[in-house]
Structures are given as C-alpha cells and as structure tokens.
Amino acid sequence: MPVQSFVYNSAPQRVVFGAGSLQHLAREIDALGARRALVLSTPEQRPQAERIADMLGAHAAGVFDRAVMHVPIETAREAREVAQRLGADCAVAIGGGSTTGLGKAIALDSGLPILAIPTTYAGSEMTPIYGITEAGMKKTGKDFKVLPRTVIYDPELSLTLPVGMSVTSGINAIAHAAEGLYATDANPIMDLMAQEGIAALGRALPAIRAFAEDAAARSDALYGAWLCGTVLGNVGMALHHKLCHTLGGSFNLPHAETHTIVLPHALAYNAAAAPEAMARIAKALGGSNAAQAVFDLAHDNGAPVALRDIGMKESDLDVACTHALQNQYPNPRPLERDAIRALLQNAWEGVRP
Ligand SMILES: NC(=O)C1=CN([C@@H]2O[C@H](COP(=O)(O)OP(=O)(O)OC[C@H]3O[C@@H](n4cnc5c(N)ncnc54)[C@H](OP(=O)(O)O)[C@@H]3O)[C@@H](O)[C@H]2O)C=CC1
Ligand SMILES: O=C(O)/C=C\C(=O)CC(=O)O
Numbered sequence: 571m572p573v574q575s576f577v578y579n580s581a582p583q584r585v586v587f588g589a590g591s592l593q594h595l596a597r598e599i600d601a602l603g604a605r606r607a608l609v610l611s612t613p614e615q616r617p618q619a620e621r622i623a624d625m626l627g628a629h630a631a632g633v634f635d636r637a638v639m640h641v642p643i644e645t646a647r648e649a650r651e652v653a654q655r656l657g658a659d660c661a662v663a664i665g666g667g668s669t670t671g672l673g674k675a676i677a678l679d680s681g682l683p684i685l686a687i688p689t690t691y692a693g694s695e696m697t698p699i700y701g702i703t704e705a706g707m708k709k710t711g712k713d714f715k716v717l718p719r720t721v722i723y724d725p726e727l728s729l730t731l732p733v734g735m736s737v738t739s740g741i742n743a744i745a746h747a748a749e750g751l752y753a754t755d756a757n758p759i760m761d762l763m764a765q766e767g768i769a770a771l772g773r774a775l776p777a778i779r780a781f782a783e784d785a786a787a788r789s790d791a792l793y794g795a796w797l798c799g800t801v802l803g804n805v806g807m808a809l810h811h812k813l814c815h816t817l818g819g820s821f822n823l824p825h826a827e828t829h830t831i832v833l834p835h836a837l838a839y840n841a842a843a844a845p846e847a848m849a850r851i852a853k854a855l856g857g858s859n860a861a862q863a864v865f866d867l868a869h870d871n872g873a874p875v876a877l878r879d880i881g882m883k884e885s886d887l888d889v890a891c892t893h894a895l896q897n898q899y900p901n902p903r904p905l906e907r908d909a910i911r912a913l914l915q916n917a918w919e920g921v922r923p
Contacts, residue, residue, distance in 0.1 A: 571846075573758055576756075576757035576758065577755070577757065578757050578759050578760075578804075579804060581698070581714070581717055581803065581804075582719075583696070583717060583718065583719065583720070583721065584598075584601070584719065584720045584721070585720075585721045585723065585796065586598060586720070586721070586722045586723070587723040587792075587793070587796070588723070588724070588725075588789075589724065589725050589726050589785060589789060590724065590726060591722050591723065591724045592622075592625075592687065592722060592724040592726070592727065594722065595622065595625050595626065595662075595685075595687075595722065596625065596626060596629070598685060598720050598722060599626065599629055599660065599662075599685065601720070602660055602683050602685065602719060602720060604629070604659045604660035604683065605629055605659055606629060606630075606631040606656070606657055606658050606659050606660070607626055607629055607630055607631060607658060607659075607660045607661065607662045607685070608631045608632055608633075608634055608649075608652065608653045608656060608658035608660075608661050608662070608676075609622045609623050609626075609630060609632070609633045609634070609661075609662045609664065610633075610634050610635075610637055610649065610661055610662065610663045610664070610665070610669050610672050610673055610676075611633065611634075611635045611637060611663075611664050611665050611669055612635065612636075612637045612638065612665055612666075612668060612669060613635050613636065615635070615664060615665045615669070615689070616633065616635040618664050618665075618689075618727070619633045619635055619664055620633060622662055622664055622687070626662075631653075631656040631657060631658040632652070632656045632658075634648075634649050634652050634653075634672075636648065636649070636672075637663075637665060637668050637669040637671075637672040638668060639668045639825065640668070640671070640701060640703045640708050640818075641668070641671040641672055641674075641675050641700075641701055641702045641703060642702075642703050642704075643702055643703065643704040645672065645675075646672065646675035646676070646679075646702055649672055649675065649676050650675070650676050650679050650680060653676050653680065653682060654680070658682065659682065659683075660682055660683045660684070660685060661673045661676050661677065661682050661683075661684050661685070662684075662685045662686075662687065663684055663685070663686045663687065663695075663718070664687040664689065664727075665687075665688075665689055665690070666688065666689060666690035666692055666694075666739070667690065667692035667693070667694040667825070670684075670686050670688065670692075670694040670695050670718070671694060671700065671701055673686065673716075673718070674694070674700040674716035675700060675702055675716075677715050677716045678700055678702075678713060678715060678716050681715055683718075683719040683720075684716070684717075684718040684719060685718065685719065685720045685721075685722065686718035686720070686721045686722075687721075687722045687723075687724065687727065688721065688723065688728075688792070688795065689727045689728050689731060690728070690731060690735065690739045690795075690826075691728075691736070691739040691740045691742065691743045691771070691791055691792065691794070691795035691798075692739055692742055692743065692795070692799070692825075692826065693742070693743050693746055693795050693796075693798050693799025693800075693802050693803075694799065695718050695721045695799060696717075696718075696721070696796060696799030696800045696802070696803050697717065697799060697802050697803030698712050698713055698714045698715075698716055698717040698803060699711070699712050699716075699802070699803065700712075700713065700716045707819070708815070708818075708819050710815075717803070721796075723792045723793075723796060725785065725788040725789040725791075725792045726785070726788075728788050728791070728792060729782070729783050729785075729788055732782075733778060733779055733782050733872070734872065734873065735826065736775065736778050736779075736782070736791065737775050737778070737779065737830070737868065737871045737872065737873045738826035738827050738829070738830045738868075738873050738874075739795075739826045740771045740774065740775045740778075740791055740794070740795070741771075741775075741826070741829060741830040741833060741864065741867065741868055741873065742825065742826040742829040742830070743767065743771055743794060743795045743798035743799065744767070744768050744771050744772075744794075744798060744833065744864065744867075745798075745810055745811070745814075745829045745833045746798045746799060746801050746802035746807070747763070747764035747765070747767045747768050747797065747798040747801045748764070748768065748810070748833065748837060748847070748851050748860070748864070749807045749808045749809075749810050749811060749836075750763075750764045750798075750801035750802065750804070750805045750807075751764050751765070751844070751846075751847035751850055751851065752808065752840060752843075752844035752847040752902045753805035753806045753807070753808065753900075754806060754900045755805050755806055756805055757804075757805070760800075760801050760804050760805050761850065763797040763798075763800055763801055764797070764798065764801045764850070765850045765851075765853070765854045766794075766797055766854075767793075767794045767795075767796075767797030767798035767800075767801065768794070768798070768850075768851060768854035768855060769794075769854040769855070770790045770791070770793050770794030770797065771790075771791055771794035771795070771798070772854055772855040772856065772863075772867060773787070773790055774787045774788070774790035774791035774794060775787075775791065775867060775871050776867075776870070776871055777790075778791060779871045779872065806899065806900060807899060808836075808840070808899050808900060808901040808902065809836050809839060809840065809894075809899065809901040809903075809905065810829075810832060810833055810836030810837070811899060812894060812898065812899045812901075813832050813836060813890075813894050813913075813914075814828045814829050814832055816890055816893045816894045817832070817877070817882065817890060820889070820890065820893055821881075821882055821883075821886055821890065822881075823877070823880055823881060823882060824880060827873070827874050827880045828877075828880065830868050830873045830874065830875075831868070831874055831875055831876060831877055831880065831917050831920070832877075832917050833864050834861045834862070834864045834865035834868070834875075834922075834923045835861070835913045835914075835916050835917045835923055836913070837851065837860050837861040837864060837923070838861035838913075838916075838923035839903060839909060839910070839913050840901065840902050840903050841860065841861060842903070843902035843903035844902040844903075847860075847902075848860040848861075851863065851864070855867060861923040862922065862923060865922050865923060866922075869922075874920075875920040875922075876917070876918060876919055876920025877914075877917050877918040877920075878918050878919065878920070879920065882918060884918060887911065887914045887915060887918060888911070890914055891907065891910050891911045891914055894910055894914075895907060895910065
C-alpha cells in the first residue's frame with residue numbers, strides 16, 4: 571500500500587540500553603546537568619534504590635521508597651515535599667510503572683527532570699502520560715514535562731521480575747503496540763515499532779517462562795517494552811485501554827493482569843474493522859489470528875485469562891459495560907452496547923476468542 575500522509579512527533583529523549591548499562595548512571599546524571607538526585611522506589615525495591623544512591627555518592631539527595639500503584643495524590647504531595655526539602659534537582663525512578671508514575675507526579679509540579687530505570691515492561695518511561703489518583707478517581711493527562719529525559723534499560727535489573735509478572739507486564743506492553751496499529755493518528759514509523767515490539771515480546775515471554783534468568787530473553791523483552799511504550803506515548807489508544815482503565819479504576823483489578831485478559835477480546839471486537847492491524851499483530855506473533863495468538867501467548871505461559879480469576883464479580887459486568895461506553899476513546903469499530911457486554915462476559919469466563 572502506498573504511504574499515506576501523516577504527522578510524526580519526535581520526543582527529545584535519551585535511551586541507554588544494554589546489560590550492565592546501569593554503570594553509566596553517574597555519567598547520565600552529569601549529562602542532565604543535575605547534582606542532587608532523589609531516588610524513588612517501592613518499599614520492596616528499596617535495596618535497589620539504595621544501590622543507586624550508593625553509586626551516586628555525594629550526588630544522591632536521598633531515597634523516597636513509598637511508590638504505590640496508581641500514584642495516590644497524598645504520596646505525590648509527600649514526594650514533592652521531600653524533593654524540595656532535600657534540594658533535589660532530578661529524580662531517579664527505579665522500578666515499574668508505579669515508580670515511574672511517582673516521578674512523573676513530581677515532575678508535573680516542579681519540572682524536575684526524571685531519569686527512569688524500568689524493571690518491568692509497562693512502558694511508562696517512554697510516555698508523556700501521567701496518572702494521579704485523588705478521592706478514589708484516577709485522572710490521566712499528557713504533559714511533556716513528565717516525559718523522562720533519560721532512560722537506562724538494563725536487562726540485568728529485570729532478571730528478578732517474577733515470571734508471572736513478566737508475562738502479564740509484557741502483554742501490557744503488547745497492548746500499547748496493538749492499539750497503536752489501529753489508532754486514528756497511526757503513522758508508519760509507529761507501525762514499524764509496534765510490530766517489532768510485539769515480535770520481540772512474543773519471542774521473549776515463552777523463553778522467560780522456560781528460564782527466568784535467560785539474559786537474551788530479558789534483553790528482548792525490555793527492547794520490546796521500549797518500542798511498545800514509545801507507541802503508547804505517540805499515538806492514541808482505543809477500546810482496549812478504555813476497558814482496562816474502567817476495570818482497574820472502578821473495580822480495583824490489577825493493572826497488567828487486566829490488560830492480559832482483556833486484550834484478546836478487544837482485538838476480536840475490532841478484528842473486522844482493522845484487518846491490516848490484525849494481520850501485523852498475528853504476523854509478529856507467528857499466528858494467523860491476532861486475538862487468538864495473544865490469548866495463546868497468555869494461556870500457554872501461565873497467565874490468567876479470565877476476569878473471574880482476578881477478583882471481578884459477574885454481577886459488576888453490567889456496570890462495567892455502562893462505564894466503558896462513557897467518555898469513549900476513538901475506536902475502529904463503533905461501541906455497541908450488546909457486543910461490549912458480550913466481550914466482557916467472554917473475558918470474565920476466559921473464553922478463547
Ligand atoms: N503513564 C503511562 O504511560 C503508563 C502508566 N502505567 C501505570 O503503571 C502502573 C503499573 O506498572 P507496572 O510496571 O505494571 O507495575 P508496578 O510498578 O506496580 O510493579 C508491579 C510489581 O513488579 C514488582 N517488580 C518490579 N520490578 C521488579 C524486579 N526487578 N524484581 C522483582 N519484582 C519487581 C514490584 O514488586 P514490589 O512489590 O517489589 O515493589 C511490583 O509488585 C499502573 O499504575 C499503570 O497505570 C503503565 C503503563 C504506562
Ligand atoms: O493510567 C496511567 O497511568 C496511564 C496510562 C496507562 O496506564 C497505560 C496502560 O493502561 O497501560
């Protein structure tokens with residue numbers, strides 16, 4: 571097909587990739603022109619945060635280890651105050667999307683540059699999207715102030731990510747790329763990244779399941795996460811992300827697992843309306859049907875495939891359907907109530923699409 575007209579935005583970001591690349595941390599902080607870094611982590615990843623602080627020596631302002639899922643506003647305020655009190659001039663976020671999200675909340679308020687060191691495959695480090703939860707409601711927005719200025723991808727740091735989380739986090743990344751392929755503002759550059767990102771994760775996840783410390787597979791997975799995260803940051807998401815934000819936000823379902831379960835069904839819903847995207851997804855995963863290939867990737871690698879298995883009540887499906895139809899994201903197929911309700915039922919039961 572001839573290339574159509576499109577708009578492509580290039581974000582100013584530096585990526586340092588490779589096993590052992592954490593050794594370049596001090597050089598990268600210096601390149602940012604920063605002198606005092608506040609290191610962020612979850613409580614459980616504090617040992618890794620302390621290692622970072624040790625590496626930075628006099629350039630470490632301190633460690634703030636209270637990152638939690640979905641960035642509660644109280645935590646964001648506390649972290650902002652700590653950053654100010656310690657005179658931090660940059661934040662180093664080591665961890666998954668929750669920790670990167672906390673860094674973004676600080677940057678949104680202060681403009682502090684972020685250096686992100688991702689240890690999951692969620693992809694937040696490549697996006698200008700932030701999310702903050704206030705009074706039980708998660709609000710998301712887009713601001714280039716929060717886009718991490720530097721990202722260090724060191725696959726050695728992800729060797730300890732449990733296999734189950736690796737698979738679901740990898741499929742969370744695949745979801746960004748899959749929806750990017752049928753985005754209303756899609757472009758050929760993002761299409762290339764999306765297909766390559768899906769293929770890298772499609773290779774990596776079964777290898778990680780077989781051997782969690784497979785260095786090559788960890789490297790492939792992080793490379794795929796980078797590409798898929800870039801797609802999320804550059805083009806608009808659709809029905810699948812809307813459903814996951816609804817289910818996560820209203821029913822407190824776990825983020826990556828929800829993405830893993832819903833994606834095959836969202837793809838099946840959109841299949842006839844986005845045949846080229848589906849062909850690319852299927853090809854990247856070595857299958858002939860995109861929805862089934864994603865379902866099999868999850869199922870065959872031990873991930874949950876049914877919403878009922880991650881705490882969703884069947885009696886809440888009607889409400890979830892109503893929420894999903896409000897403030898709709900653009901989608902290749904119009905949202906039809908009965909079909910969305912059937913999609914949710916299938917996802918709840920874990921039916922192969
Ligand atoms: N703004 C954006 O563009 C995006 C935002 N997000 C947001 O990010 C959040 C989800 O991020 P996600 O990465 O899935 O989850 P988290 O950051 O919450 O991390 C999930 C789990 O991974 C564990 N973990 C992380 N790294 C390691 C490691 N190397 N070894 C062992 N355990 C590890 C953490 O365990 P522990 O208990 O040890 O801390 C944690 O329990 C959501 O809030 C989502 O909305 C997601 C994608 C994009
Ligand atoms: O909710 C946010 O923090 C912003 C985006 C995402 O979580 C993307 C996703 O659903 O993985």
